[in-house]
Amino acid sequence: MSWRLQRFPSPKPSVALAVRAVAILLALVVGGLVVAVSGLNPFALGNQVMKSTFGSSFGLEDLGLLATPLILTGLAVMITRRIGLWNIGAEGQFYAGALAAAAIGLFVEGPAWLMLPAMFLAGVAGGMAWITIPTLARAFVGVNELITTLLLNFVATLLVYYFATGPWRDRGAGTLGSTPRIRYEMPELWGMVHWGFAIAVVLTVLAAAVLSFTRWGYEVRISGANPENALYAGIPVRRRIIAVMLLSGAVAGVAGMLEVAGTVHRLQGGISNNFGYLGIIVAVLARTSCLGVFAAAALMAFILNAGIILQTQGLTTSAIVALTGLVLLFTAIGDEFAHYRLVRADRATA
Amino acid sequence: MPDPRLRPVNGGTAHSLVSLRGIAKHFPGVIANADVDLDIRAGEIHALLGENGAGKSTLMNILTGIYQADAGEIAIDGKPVRFGSPLDAIAAGIGMVHQHFKLVQAFTVAENIHLGWGETPRLASARQLEARTAAIAEKFNLAVRPDARIHALSAGEQQRVEILRVLARDARVLILDEPTAVLTPSEARELFKALDAFRKSGNAVIFISHKLHEVLEISDRVTVLRGGRKVATHETKDCDHRMLAGLMVGREIVLGNYRDRSAEPGNDARPTVLELRNVCADDQRGLPALRNIDLAIRAGEILGIAGVAGNGQRELSQVITGIRPLVSGEILVGGKAVSHQDAAAFAAFGIGHIPEDRLRSGLAPSLSIDDNVVIREYKTDAVSRGPFFDPRAANRLARTIAADAEVAIPDFGMPVRNLSGGNQQRLVARREIRIARKVLVAAYPSRGLDIGAINTMLRYFVELRNQGVAVVLISEDLEELLSLSDRIAVLYEGRIMSVFDAESADMETIGLLMGGQTAAAPATSGARS
Incomplete structure (x- = not known):
C-alpha cells in the first residue's frame, strides 16, 4: 500500500x-x-524576556501600548484582503494621519474634549487622503495597488521628516528632529495604556461585524472572491473597492493619530516604528478573522517588546x-x- | 528517436495500432468505464462519440496514462503495455490535445514546444529553439510563428501549437478532445486537412466530438459510448445522423415529446418579455461581438440559440442579463427600454442566468456554499433584515436550495469549489430557476452533468416554459435544441443568421447557417441576416 x-x-x-x-x-x-x-544563552534571554514582559504591570502596559497601533494597521490590511486587495501602504497612511493630527494639535487651540475628536477626524482624513490616488487608480484604471500604496510610503515618511525637522521643529530647548509637545493628550485607561487601545478594539470588532453581518459586507466578500461573479450578480464592484480602500486608509490614519496623541505626544521622523509594515504580518497571521487580528497584534507587540528588552543585552x-x-x-x-x-x-x- | 521497427507499414491493412480490452474504471459511486473494447488502426481517424459523462474523457485519460484502469489491458502494436504516468504514454507514441489548452501563455511558441521534452538541447538560445521549431513545423506542414507568444495567438493557432507539440514527440496516435469547439469554420477546415495528412502517413487520430456532422465528414470509423460502456463501432460510411444520435442517447429521438403542449396560443399570440433592437456589443477585448441583433423573446417559449461556440453566445447572454453594456441599440425589458445595463435590476425583474462558465462568473469558488447559493436572494427578507445580513437565514435558504437541487452537502461552510462540477452546476441552475419568474437564460446548461441530471434539468425548463416563463437556451447540441426549443435562432460571427420555428427546422440547414452559409433556409418567422 x-x-x-x-x-x-x-x-x-x-x-x-x-x-x-x-x-x-x-x-x-x-x-x-x-x-x-x-x-x-537563548534560554536565559528568553527567561528574562518572559519575566520582564509578564512579571510586572510595566511589561503588560508596554505590550498594550505597542499592540494599539498594530491592531489598527493589521485591521487596515485585513480589510483590503476581504476584497482581494493588498494595502501595503498602511505605513504611509499612518504617517499621513499622524501629520494631519499633529497639524491640528499644534496650530489650533480649543478645549481638549473638542480637540481630540478634531485630531481623530484629521487622522481619518489624512489616512484617506493618502490612499486616494491608489484607490482611484485601482478602481478606474486597474493599476496594481500593491505598488502604488508601497511607493507612497516613502513620500509620507520623508514628508513627516521634513515637517518635524523643518518648519514645525521644536525651537525651544529641546529635542532634535521633532515638533514641540502637543498639548492635547489621550486620557489614560490603565497605567501607560491610553484610550486608544479601547478605540482600536472597538473599531476592529465593529469592522468585523460590518463585514460579516451586513449586506454591504457580503457584497465586499463576493467582490473580493470573484469580481466577475459580483458583476454577474449586479454588485457595484468598483464602488465597493473605493469604499473598502478608503476605509482601510482611514483606519491606518487613526493609528497614526493615536500614536501622536496617546504615546509620543510629538510628531517626529520615524514615528511609525514600522507599525504599517508589521500590520501586513498581523493581517497575514490573522487570515481574515477579527479575533485573529488581536492575537497576531499581541504576538507582534510581544516580539517588539522583547527587542526593547534585549537591546539592554547588546x-x-x-x-x-x-x-x-x-x-x-x-x-x-x-x-x-x-x-x-x-x-x-x-x-x-x- | 523512434524505433523504426515500430513504424507501421504504410498502406497496410487493418493493422491495430492500439487495442483496449475490457477497460473498467470506477470512481466513488460512479462507473466511469466498464468493459470497453476499442481498436485503433493505423491510418484511420477514429471518432469517439458520446454525451457528456458517457466516459469518453475517462477512457482517453486511461489511454494517456493520467488514470490507471481498474481492470483491462492496453496493447500497442499487439504488445501489452502499462502506463504509470503520462510520460509512459508519450514514450509509446500516444499524445493528446485537450479541450482546454495546456500552454504557458507568457512563453513563445518555440518555448512551449520544447518545454518538458527530453530532446530539448540543454543550453540553447531562443533563436536555436525557434529554428528547431520552424524545422518541426515544416516537417509536419503546420504553419506556426515560432517567436510569437501564446497569448497573442488565436484559438486555432494555439491548437496548432498543441498538435505540433504532440507530433514533435513522435506521436503515432493523436487524440483530440472536442477540437473544433473553439475554432472558426475556416480554422476547422485547416485542422481537418492536417489530420488527413497525418492519417495518410500511417498514423491514427482519435477524434472526440459530439458534433455529428463533423464526425460523418472526417472519420473512418465511429465508436459510440453511452453510460461508460461501448455501444457500437461502425464504419462511418454506414452511418447517418439519425442513427448516430440514436446510439448516443439510446432512444430514437431524445425528449421528442417535450415540444408537445396542449391547446395554447400560438407563438405570435404570446407577449414579448424581452426585446433587443439593433443591439451591438463588444467582447472583453473591445472587439465587436454582437452586430445589429434584433430578437424578441416571448413569454412561455423556449428560444434556442444555435451556433459554434465563440460566435457571440457569451456576449448575448451577458447583454440580456444586464451584465454587458451595449455599444448601440436598445433593450426593452417588459416593454420598457432600460437606460443602462444593471444586472441586479434585471435579476429583480425576474431574469435568471445559468452562465456558460460557472466557476468563472457563476460562483465565487473560495467562498462558502451558503454565500454562493444566496447571491440572488441576499437582499430579500429571506436573508436580510434591512441592511443586515443574517448568516443563519442564509444557511436555511442554502439548505432549501441544495435539497431542491438534490445535492447532498456535508458542510455548508466549505468552499464551493470543493463540490464536483456537476453538483456546482445543479446548485447554480436551481438558484437561477428560483428567481426566473420572467426569463431564464441558460448557457450550455448540460455541461458537466450526467444524462439523468440533464433530463431533470431539461424537464425543469419545460415546466418553466409551461408556467409562462421564457427560456433562452444556448447550446451547441443540436439534438438538445431541436427537441426542446419552440424557435431556434442561429448565431454566426455575432449576427443572427435566421430565426425559425423548430418544427420546420432540420439539422442540415442549421449546420449550414452555423457555418455562415445563408443557403435556402425555411425562414418562417422573421429571418434576419
Whole structure:
C-alpha cells in the first residue's frame, strides 16, 4: 500500500491554525539559534524576556501600548484582503494621519474634549487622503495597488521628516528632529495604556461585524472572491473597492493619530516604528478573522517588546525585525503546505 | 528517436495500432468505464462519440496514462503495455490535445514546444529553439510563428501549437478532445486537412466530438459510448445522423415529446418579455461581438440559440442579463427600454442566468456554499433584515436550495469549489430557476452533468416554459435544441443568421447557417441576416 501527497483546493481550518503555531515556533527556534551563535544563552534571554514582559504591570502596559497601533494597521490590511486587495501602504497612511493630527494639535487651540475628536477626524482624513490616488487608480484604471500604496510610503515618511525637522521643529530647548509637545493628550485607561487601545478594539470588532453581518459586507466578500461573479450578480464592484480602500486608509490614519496623541505626544521622523509594515504580518497571521487580528497584534507587540528588552543585552533591534520576517516567511511556506494531504495512492499506480 | 521497427507499414491493412480490452474504471459511486473494447488502426481517424459523462474523457485519460484502469489491458502494436504516468504514454507514441489548452501563455511558441521534452538541447538560445521549431513545423506542414507568444495567438493557432507539440514527440496516435469547439469554420477546415495528412502517413487520430456532422465528414470509423460502456463501432460510411444520435442517447429521438403542449396560443399570440433592437456589443477585448441583433423573446417559449461556440453566445447572454453594456441599440425589458445595463435590476425583474462558465462568473469558488447559493436572494427578507445580513437565514435558504437541487452537502461552510462540477452546476441552475419568474437564460446548461441530471434539468425548463416563463437556451447540441426549443435562432460571427420555428427546422440547414452559409433556409418567422 502506498501513499502520496495530494494538493487540495482549500486547507482544513485546523491544519491552517496548526501551521501558524508551527511557523511561529520555527521562527523562535531560528532566532534562538542566531542568538546562540552570537555567544548568548537563548534560554536565559528568553527567561528574562518572559519575566520582564509578564512579571510586572510595566511589561503588560508596554505590550498594550505597542499592540494599539498594530491592531489598527493589521485591521487596515485585513480589510483590503476581504476584497482581494493588498494595502501595503498602511505605513504611509499612518504617517499621513499622524501629520494631519499633529497639524491640528499644534496650530489650533480649543478645549481638549473638542480637540481630540478634531485630531481623530484629521487622522481619518489624512489616512484617506493618502490612499486616494491608489484607490482611484485601482478602481478606474486597474493599476496594481500593491505598488502604488508601497511607493507612497516613502513620500509620507520623508514628508513627516521634513515637517518635524523643518518648519514645525521644536525651537525651544529641546529635542532634535521633532515638533514641540502637543498639548492635547489621550486620557489614560490603565497605567501607560491610553484610550486608544479601547478605540482600536472597538473599531476592529465593529469592522468585523460590518463585514460579516451586513449586506454591504457580503457584497465586499463576493467582490473580493470573484469580481466577475459580483458583476454577474449586479454588485457595484468598483464602488465597493473605493469604499473598502478608503476605509482601510482611514483606519491606518487613526493609528497614526493615536500614536501622536496617546504615546509620543510629538510628531517626529520615524514615528511609525514600522507599525504599517508589521500590520501586513498581523493581517497575514490573522487570515481574515477579527479575533485573529488581536492575537497576531499581541504576538507582534510581544516580539517588539522583547527587542526593547534585549537591546539592554547588546542585541540590535534589527535582530528582532529579522524575527518578524521569519514569522512571515514560515507562515507563507506553511500556508502552501497546508493545502497538501496524504492520500492513499491508487492501487494501479506502480 | 523512434524505433523504426515500430513504424507501421504504410498502406497496410487493418493493422491495430492500439487495442483496449475490457477497460473498467470506477470512481466513488460512479462507473466511469466498464468493459470497453476499442481498436485503433493505423491510418484511420477514429471518432469517439458520446454525451457528456458517457466516459469518453475517462477512457482517453486511461489511454494517456493520467488514470490507471481498474481492470483491462492496453496493447500497442499487439504488445501489452502499462502506463504509470503520462510520460509512459508519450514514450509509446500516444499524445493528446485537450479541450482546454495546456500552454504557458507568457512563453513563445518555440518555448512551449520544447518545454518538458527530453530532446530539448540543454543550453540553447531562443533563436536555436525557434529554428528547431520552424524545422518541426515544416516537417509536419503546420504553419506556426515560432517567436510569437501564446497569448497573442488565436484559438486555432494555439491548437496548432498543441498538435505540433504532440507530433514533435513522435506521436503515432493523436487524440483530440472536442477540437473544433473553439475554432472558426475556416480554422476547422485547416485542422481537418492536417489530420488527413497525418492519417495518410500511417498514423491514427482519435477524434472526440459530439458534433455529428463533423464526425460523418472526417472519420473512418465511429465508436459510440453511452453510460461508460461501448455501444457500437461502425464504419462511418454506414452511418447517418439519425442513427448516430440514436446510439448516443439510446432512444430514437431524445425528449421528442417535450415540444408537445396542449391547446395554447400560438407563438405570435404570446407577449414579448424581452426585446433587443439593433443591439451591438463588444467582447472583453473591445472587439465587436454582437452586430445589429434584433430578437424578441416571448413569454412561455423556449428560444434556442444555435451556433459554434465563440460566435457571440457569451456576449448575448451577458447583454440580456444586464451584465454587458451595449455599444448601440436598445433593450426593452417588459416593454420598457432600460437606460443602462444593471444586472441586479434585471435579476429583480425576474431574469435568471445559468452562465456558460460557472466557476468563472457563476460562483465565487473560495467562498462558502451558503454565500454562493444566496447571491440572488441576499437582499430579500429571506436573508436580510434591512441592511443586515443574517448568516443563519442564509444557511436555511442554502439548505432549501441544495435539497431542491438534490445535492447532498456535508458542510455548508466549505468552499464551493470543493463540490464536483456537476453538483456546482445543479446548485447554480436551481438558484437561477428560483428567481426566473420572467426569463431564464441558460448557457450550455448540460455541461458537466450526467444524462439523468440533464433530463431533470431539461424537464425543469419545460415546466418553466409551461408556467409562462421564457427560456433562452444556448447550446451547441443540436439534438438538445431541436427537441426542446419552440424557435431556434442561429448565431454566426455575432449576427443572427435566421430565426425559425423548430418544427420546420432540420439539422442540415442549421449546420449550414452555423457555418455562415445563408443557403435556402425555411425562414418562417422573421429571418434576419
